[in-house]
């Protein structure tokens with residue numbers, strides 16, 4: 514079996530070509546100079562307490578990697594019309610952050626929920642620490658301001674490991690030092706298997722890069738967070754479950770302090786969306802989320818389930834493909850939320866639905882070898898491309914709103 518990325522050069526080139534083409538179909542999105550693209554509150558487990566986490570999405574300037582094709586599942590907005598100006602002049606992102614934080618609706622919502630907001634996530638749908646995406650003055654000023662917000666105890670930002678180095682990590686660490694606030698940096702580790710990570714997902718990064726980045730963050734007392742993707746494209750349901758379990762354990766071994774398992778959701782203008790339309794991909798079952806979580810029970814304190822709060826909003830989330838008219842998806846989501854709040858897999862006890870046997874049968878379905886499978890599915894997508902149409906909901910995606918996402922939604 515061909516297990517090395519070098520054996521997939523042709524397939525990878527086809528994937529990148531398709532990814533670039535799909536992204537080129539996406540219209541530019543007008544964004545505000547002064548206001549953040551989106552903000553929302555969600556319930557979260559924080560040091561075993563139920564709190565609210567505030568996410569502020571600054572106007573995205575475009576993930577540098579997405580500009581080169583990017584990850585096959587990622588529909589994150591790859592750039593505003595004002596992208597360049599936002600990078601050149603730090604005042605815009607700083608003003609967006611300040612205006613979001615100053616929005617009384619956020620604090621009013623927290624007051625009504627009777628919960629503190631100790632956790633702040635600042636993202637811009639890309640790499641916070643890449644100076645080609647976020648001006649260095651914005652990076653540092655926003656972080657400095659964030660540490661001074663009353664009640665904030667943890668700040669999370671995101672970056673690929675390629676944009677983390679001793680110089681910028683030590684500078685960020687210096688800003689938070691003595692503030693008493695934890696800084697966490699999330700990285701899309703996604704999959705431990707090189708072919709899955711670097712061909713199926715096109716993440717491009719070695720295990721050593723992730724491991725070195727985790728070590729570097731720990732050296733400066735910054736918490737490394739790994740995102741683990743459940744059900745990368747081209748994998749069967751069972752392969753996807755096994756890969757997510759192996760990846761979560763690998764992330765712990767190489768030094769990550771927290772894992773957020775991200776069940777795949779389907780985003781317009783992505784390779785995954787095109788595969789779905791070609792009939793070669795289905796969003797993962799929630800039974801698979803449960804299975805992965807149970808098999809990670811011994812690392813449950815570090816293992817949470819994410820997958821909510823995207824901007825733009827995806828066209829489909831992970832769900833049970835259940836047509837027996839019960840509310841099994843609702844009950845399973847409630848159980849997942851309970852797990853996130855307690856980190857106890859007994860949260861799944863007693864949740865049953867007859868669709869579980871359909872899922873079990875689907876887990877037994879095998880397929881042709883991965884390389885042949887990728888080739889066949891890419892051919893289907895290439896045939897579909899001239900007729901590709903998205904199900905993007907423009908209304909949802911331009912709404913800048915105060916949303917409170919499902920209770921306990923991310924660990």
Ligand code: SF4
Pocket residue numbers: 576577578579582583584587588589638639640673701
């Ligand atoms: S997942 Fe992250 S690194 Fe990959 S294309 Fe999207 S924003 Fe860029």
Ligand SMILES: [Zn+2]
Pocket residue numbers: 833835836837839841842866867868869
């Ligand atoms: Zn069901």
